[in-house]
Ligand SMILES: *[C@@H]1O[C@H](CO)[C@@H](O)[C@H](O)[C@H]1NC(C)=O
Ligand SMILES: *[C@@H]1O[C@H](CO)[C@@H](O)[C@H](O)[C@H]1NC(C)=O
Ligand SMILES: *[C@@H]1O[C@H](CO)[C@@H](O)[C@H](O)[C@H]1NC(C)=O
């Protein structure tokens with residue numbers, strides 16, 4: 139009987155509910171990249187060395203196939219082509235990052251590189267000429283090596299060095315750049331930079347948590363600088379960008395550690411900024427203080443904030459910047475089980491292990507499984523945790539080890555993730571204002587070298603001029619942006635697209651029967667459709 143009702147409802151709804159697939163007016167579409175991953179030009183003019191340049195020189199085997207970012211996509215020379223690609227897709231904005239050692243060769247603001255300054259001026263002006271908004275990340279992992287030699291993110295003075303750097307950028311480009319991202323994925327910078335990613339300093343216990351505090355202070359001081367000195371003139375917006383992985387209980391009884399896992403992964407980088415009371419997530423603070431004591435430390439390894447610092451950091455946002463790729467399930471560590479340090483394997487601090495469900499689709503990156511529903515759920519978590527704030531999805535995209543231009547898997551990923559985001563907007567009232575595909579073109583995927591390709595454009599790395607060619611996904615995404623809807627012309631779909639029906643059923647059946655009853659039914663329906 140239920141099935142019959144559903145079949146009837148579905149056939150009616152599939153025809154008449156497609157307007158549900160429209161994005162809200164003003165919703166923006168863009169694409170992202172980062173300096174070290176695309177620019178190359180690692181030793182041109184007066185550019186100084188970054189921690190990635192140094193790591194690659196000293197640990198060539200630390201990168202898959204001994205690849206380097208010395209040339210990467212050569213965007214240092216080919217930036218005009220990059221602008222053309224964003225324009226070809228008809229997108230609203232291009233998110234890129236500025237290389238700190240390219241613009242400030244000493245690491246400090248005593249000397250600005252003419253060459254670096256001109257490079258970003260050209261890029262920004264070229265985008266604006268084509269009607270594309272530049273969205274600029276101030277720090278996307280390429281710290282000047284000189285500052286690393288002085289302690290990097292474990293030295294509290296870095297907050298002021300970062301602010302000096304940010305002031306240079308606001309002064310040079312603030313008249314034209316209206317959206318700034320202070321720091322990209324501080325969780326990766328600290329929790330993995332003090333384990334195995336450059337600077338690859340092995341100090342999980344203390345270095346990681348000093349870094350945690352100082353990235354927050356650096357972000358907050360830069361935000362306040364913009365707020366007081368530059369916003370009155372330029373009226374832009376600025377926020378930090380975090381990577382959020384959806385984490386759900388592995389089984390019954392794991393609910394509490396799932397919430398704890400959020401506090402340890404996302405919470406240490408978001409509560410101090412976005413929570414009403416500010417400061418560290420309290421349960422994590424207590425756990426680390428207790429463990430530190432047991433381990434014989436005279437202080438908590440998670441450094442305290444003074445009340446002044448709590449107030450300095452609290453509320454320093456204009457929106458919530460969210461990178462999202464994947465999901466995990468979480469359970470307690472079993473006796474004698476090692477928690478690996480690779481990305482998203484668990485938390486050694488909390489002795490919890492992350493896993494994935496076998497039915498989640500693989501991508502070419504070991505840390506990355508496909509689970510679109512996790513996207514909606516993590517958006518709901520942000521609203522639950524921090525209220526009804528503006529959200530920009532600053533990264534979302536798909537990794538493949540194939541160079542093929544016919545990237546149906548990527549289109550399928552984008553469609554299903556966009557659909558979940560649309561459900562979050564329309565059904566859960568979550569205030570998502572923009573979406574960014576990671577990434578414009580295949581590029582240097584950090585320690586994975588050129589193995590994992592995330593690009594809407596294929597780049598021929600065998601060819602000295604790094605020819606870029608659009609994949610089908612670039613055409614698909616262009617069509618979504620143009621239609622301002624997931625309901626796009628049939629010739630642009632490239633895959634079997636039942637999103638109209640799935641969307642209708644997702645939204646309609648819960649209205650009829652209530653949410654509880656229909657969860658299982660929905661899952662069954664999705665399976666039938668896919
Ligand atoms: C820059 O690096 C390249 C290798 O990537 C090398 O061939 C070239 O000589 C270097 N240029 C300078 C000025 O050091
Ligand atoms: C490894 O790098 C070399 C160039 O250094 C390239 O020719 C080769 O195709 C790469 N191998 C793989 C498996 O990517
Ligand atoms: C993903 O890859 C693993 C290991 O290769 C395999 O066991 C698993 O079946 C794959 N999962 C799916 C859903 O294809």
Ligand SMILES: *[C@@H]1O[C@H](CO)[C@@H](O)[C@H](O)[C@H]1NC(C)=O
Nearest residue numbers: 219600601602603604605606
């Ligand atoms: C790229 O390089 C190839 C061969 O090296 C050449 O034939 C082609 O004209 C170049 N394309 C551009 C846009 O420079």
